[in-house]
Amino acid sequence: xxxxxxxxxxxxxxxxxxxxxxxxxxxxxxxxxxxxxxxxxxxxxxxxxxxxxxxxxxxxxxxxxxxxxxxxxxxxxxxxxxxxxxxxxxxxxxxxxxxxxxxxxxxxxxxx
Amino acid sequence: xxxxxxxxxxxxxxxxxxxxxxxxxxxxxxxxxxxxxxxxxxxxxxxxxxxxxxxxxxxxxxxxxxxxxxxxxxxxxxxxxxxxxxxxxxxxxxxxxxxxxxxxxxxxxxxxxx
Numbered sequence: 001x002x003x004x005x006x007x008x009x010x011x012x013x014x015x016x017x018x019x020x021x022x023x024x025x026x027x028x029x030x031x032x033x034x035x036x037x038x039x040x041x042x043x044x045x046x047x048x049x050x051x052x053x054x055x056x057x058x059x060x061x062x063x064x065x066x067x068x069x070x071x072x073x074x075x076x077x078x079x080x081x082x083x084x085x086x087x088x089x090x091x092x093x094x095x096x097x098x099x100x101x102x103x104x105x106x107x108x109x110x111x112x
Numbered sequence: 113x114x115x116x117x118x119x120x121x122x123x124x125x126x127x128x129x130x131x132x133x134x135x136x137x138x139x140x141x142x143x144x145x146x147x148x149x150x151x152x153x154x155x156x157x158x159x160x161x162x163x164x165x166x167x168x169x170x171x172x173x174x175x176x177x178x179x180x181x182x183x184x185x186x187x188x189x190x191x192x193x194x195x196x197x198x199x200x201x202x203x204x205x206x207x208x209x210x211x212x213x214x215x216x217x218x219x220x221x222x223x224x225x226x
Contacts (some may be wrong), residue, residue, distance in 0.1 A: 029205075032213065034214065034215075042200070042217050042219070042220070043202055043218060043220045044155075044217050045217070046214055046215075046216070049214060058201040088154075088155070092213050098143050098162075098206045098208065098213025098215070099145075099157065099160060099170075100157075100213070100215055102155040103153055103154065104152075104153075104154040105154060
């Protein structure tokens with residue numbers, strides 16, 4: 001069983017719509033959850049992190065965490081073509097030294 | 113701003129060569145990591161280090177070694193490069209501050225082994 005699983009994608013949404021990216025994880029001891037965005041040919045960049053159950057909002061991005069269901073999601077409101085990228089979910093905690101476990105990534109395409 | 117610098121963006125090497133990939137961070141982070149990223153396989157951890165001269169194997173250490181002689185520098189070594197080590201290599205660093213282990217990535221090195 002994969003430790004971190006993301007919805008397989010690719011995901012295609014029209015400009016202005018809400019994009020919903022989902023991630024489940026297997027380690028119940030996980031403490032911190034991250035969403036990275038990776039443009040083609042570039043390195044991952046952090047866009048959101050969340051530690052507590054509930055929602056966390058930052059501009060057009062909302063991260064949602066449900067530790068009981070071992071589920072974390074990222075919502076992108078008013079999606080723009082510039083949001084087209086691969087989104088990586090990463091999880092840490094329950095392991096030492098800040099190791100992250102990454103999901104496979106979901107490719108998002110926002111079409112005009 | 114955190115800066116993680118990888119010495120090369122692109123490298124082409126021949127099978128059997130010894131290859132050094134260098135990574136330097138300027139934020140006094142304790143933790144440093146080396147990943148490789150391949151299509152369909154995602155990011156896989158090769159080695160990490162939580163202190164000078166300390167190293168731990170990640171998920172795929174075979175064929176690689178690392179060196180951390182100074183806090184800011186973490187080197188990945190391919191002892192004898194093989195074609196299956198053609199990949200994108202990413203270095204990252206993070207502070208050692210409990211659960212807030214945000215990792216910051218370098219630009220990556222795309223290595224081709226011919």
